[in-house]
Amino acid sequence: FGHNLPVRSQQLIPQLCDKNIQQFITGVDFVLAITDNKTVYGWGVNDHGQLARQLCSDHIREIYCGYYHSLALTSDGRVYAWGQNMFGQIGCTDVDHGSVDVPKELCFSENCQINSVYCSLYSSFAITTDGQVFSWGRNHWYNLGHNDHNVLTPRIIPGVCNVQTVRSNGNQTCFLTRDGFVYICGQYHENELSLMQKLPIIIPTLNMCTELDLNDYRNKCSNYLNEMFEIIGQLSDGKLNSGEHNQFYAELNHLVTVRSEYVVKYIDSRFEGNLYYIQMELCSDSLRNILKKNSTFFPENWDNR
Known part of the structure; x- marks a missing residue:
């Protein structure tokens, strides 16, 4: 809304009028919106780089948000991540474990083509076109399907195949x-x-x-x-x-x-x-x-x- 005051009832957002918003995606303290021409708008708290001010959105197909991080999938199958990286949920070892404010393109083994992405709290998932699943991030309760504490880069979940949808509560x-x-x-x-x-x-x-x-x-x-x-x-x-x-x-x-x-x-x-x-x-x-x-x-x- 352009201010930090409490909003106790529905209000119009003038900046988004006539933008043909197709989807809103929410984190804990930030919101992203995608228009029909794949422009991405963001607002809210940005202390972990959640708003990704340098996101190139020309080819964005879908976006998912965790608590303080996000994943974006492009129309040609590339995946970008940004935001908090405390548990490795960004999926890159060459970035700081605090915050990533510039979207990083992720690498996936075996030249897999990514079909969809999903975030949950401090964890991340990507499904390939043939139904395999990569997961990474916080794994304190083994919610990633790996026998590790945290998984810092995308890793295929063994024994899981032909998957079309992932859902997690962390x-x-x-x-x-x-x-x-x-x-x-x-x-x-x-x-x-x-x-x-x-x-x-x-x-x-x-x-x-x-x-x-x-x-x-x-x-x-x-x-x-x-x-x-x-x-x-x-x-x-x-x-x-x-x-x-x-x-x-x-x-x-x-x-x-x-x-x-x-x-x-x-x-x-x-x-x-x-x-x-x-x-x-x-x-x-x-x-x-x-x-x-x-x-x-x-x-x-x-x-x-």
């Missing part, structure tokens, strides 16, 4: 895939204890989702993890240790992610009482006949072993 992160599955990592609660899921796992009871509402799925995912620990404990006549939990999730992820004409397809899974059911693709042929038809993939005399 403690817990959900990844929605193009075929409707949901991965989750980060903090959750069990019996009033705060626990961590360090690496992303598939939540099979949330398959075939079309939109990702973080608050809704956070509750569902936390309930699922709590129920999973409880039911596994019953089935094994006692609580499982972390290694056994990880082994179970790894096997379940293998079922979900493997897609091949030679592999029985995972469809769904659910709890019923103290049993865990996994629904797989119905095969009209026997395993022996399937192996015979694809003998080139198996050693000779396999059926005599």
